[in-house]
Amino acid sequence: MSDSQIGRLTQRIIEIETYRMLTLMALPLARDNGKDLEAMDSQLVTLTHQLACLDGFSEQGILGQLTAMAAQVEAARARTAFRYSATFAYYELVLKRLDELREDEVSGHLTLSEFITRRLTPAVNTCRSVNERLESLSTRIDRVSDMMRTKVELSIQEQNQQLLTSMDRRSxxxxxxxxxxxxxxxxxxxxxxxxxxxxxxxxxxxxxxxxxxxxxxxxxxxxxxxxxxxxxxxxxxxxxxxxxxxxx
Missing domain, CATH: 1.10.287 (Helix Hairpins)
Known part of the structure; x- marks a missing residue:
């Protein structure tokens, strides 16, 4: 290999390592978010069960908890959206730089592409999974909140109907x-x-x-x-x- 080829190869390897490290920056954040998501998911299941029963539970209390959860999820999305998007972009750059190496396979040895992707892909998948769970949880909270608001509106309409009936009787x-x-x-x-x-x-x-x-x-x-x-x-x-x- 000529000096220029060695220089380009060295530059690509440095870029691969740089992008790999930048890709992994979101992994600790994803792990922390994963723990929070488990707690919020469990809380949402409990609130959904309470909404289905409403025995001894306050509708306003449930709606308040749903609103607080929605605020937490939106705050997490705002805090992590840029980081996850950057992770996915850097991961694509790593794959592109690995492809540009044009490695030849040697029997009994892993190529650099296989070595890096086997260790990097699970981390990226973890970030992608957490990001999708955030989106899914936000959608579920919105759906349950809509159900709760509908139930409250129906209750208010029933009270108004009773009030109108009482007013008609008094009239x-x-x-x-x-x-x-x-x-x-x-x-x-x-x-x-x-x-x-x-x-x-x-x-x-x-x-x-x-x-x-x-x-x-x-x-x-x-x-x-x-x-x-x-x-x-x-x-x-x-x-x-x-x-x-x-x-x-």
Whole structure:
């Protein structure tokens, strides 16, 4: 080999070792993340079971724990995304530089490519597995959170329906009481009106009418009651119409 070939070969070997070390920088981080992922995965399984049962568990409490887990996963993804992406890129560079060596196999001996890839590939696969687990856990948390929010929304809708039913029942009761009060009002107003008419008749007399005072008072009773009832209903319809217009 010429000096230039030896120089290029030396440069490639140095690059391979440099990229190999850069590739392995994410391995300690992947191991730490793996432990955290196991704990969060176990917690997610527990929360999913609680969501399925909800016996003695608070929906708001479960949703709060899911939110905290989602924040932890997103923080881990933000912290490791660049490192894992760099690891995969450096690994591709190592493979490319090894391929450029164009080694010849010697019987009974490992080539440099085989030696490095056998030790480097498992580490890269570990990083890739942890990265995929992070993505999977994030997706699962989002799915469980959506289920939890749906359950809470259904519970709120059920409570609103019960509230509307109760309000409708109270409205009917109020309407019945209003009709009762209207009847009592008609009776009370008619009673006092008849009393006033009686005083007026006793004070002025019947004049030329061929009726006695008691008879005149008696004939005035249905007239007064009908008049009071008519005006009361008219006022009621007027206010009801104003209420309907305000609702529109």
């Amino acid at each position: 009917r009761i109020q309407l019945m009481m209003q009709h009762t009060v209207e009847g009592l009002s008609v009776a009370a107003i008619s009673y006092y009106s008849i009393g006033l008419v009686k005083y007026i008749i006793e004070a002025t007399g019947t004049g030329q009418l061929p009726l006695s005072k008691p008879q005149l008072v008696g004939w005035s009773v249905p007239v007064i009651i009908g008049t009071v009832w008519f005006f009361t209903r008219r006022v009621h319809r007027r206010f009801k119409g104003m209420d309907d217009e305000s609702k529109k």
